Amino acid sequence: MVTTYELTLEDFSAFQNDMIHHSDQHKRIRSVWLKYMNIPLFALGFIATILLFPNLESTMTRLLITFGIGMLFALLLRPLFKDLHAPLYLWQIRRTLKKQNVWPKDIKLQFSETHVEMQAVRGSIHRTTQVPWTSILRVYQDESYRFLYYEEDEALIIPKMKDGITEVEQSEIDRILEKHLHTEKHTSST
Incomplete structure (x- = not known):
């Protein structure tokens, strides 16, 4: 079976969004990002404490309060920064890809008994990727x-649902994927 469609920046952004939520690589990146974001959060709490409590008698009391409020800021604002990682990353990727001016791409997918072949065409650049069914790690x-x-x-x-892909082709793609993929399918909730 052969099907053709146009791959847009929005389609690629949807893939990036899926990858952010499911890949181990992005889980590690998010973890490191959160660790480093604790520093400015702590500093924000520290500065806020100095501004709110400028005249404390004891230096030790002042240090304990500023340190405590700095830690409190870092702990309370951590969920907000965790939720901001994906939108900021997607914004950065979209901004970079828009500058490259490589969208849309004409895609031709060919399903065979042994592999899936994708041919991507943008202007005079042609790229062919053959993926054996056994090489597909997971489906989201x-x-x-x-x-x-x-x-x-x-x-x-x-x-x-894309211009160029009919409902009959969608049904055929579903049938072919069920036939060849023995990996567990994961449905995205994002």
């Missing part, structure tokens, strides 16, 4: 996309 899907991961940070992006 939501209401709009299927992501067939063949590496930790690489996947075939298959839109479910």
Whole structure:
């Protein structure tokens, strides 16, 4: 079976969003980011304490209060910064990709008995990727996309509803994926 469609920046951003929530690499990045964001949060609490309590008699009391409030700021604002990681990362990726001017790309997917072949065309640049069915590590899907991961940070992006892909082709893609993929399918909740 062969199907063609146009891959846009929004489609690639959906893949990046999926990868942020499911890849071990991004879990490690988020963990490191949160550790380093504790420093400015602590500093914010420290400065706020100095401004709120400028005239404490005891130096030791002042240090304990400023340290305590700094820690409190870091602990209370940590969930906010955890939730901000994904939107900030996606904003940065979109900004970078918009500058590259490589969207949209014409995609041709060919499903065979042994592999999936994706041909991407943008202007005079042609890229072909063949992924054997046995190399697909996992499949994540939501209401709009299927992501067939063949590496930790690489996947075939298959839109479910896209101009150029009919309902008959969607049904055929579903049938082919069920036939060839023996990996557990994960449904995205994001």
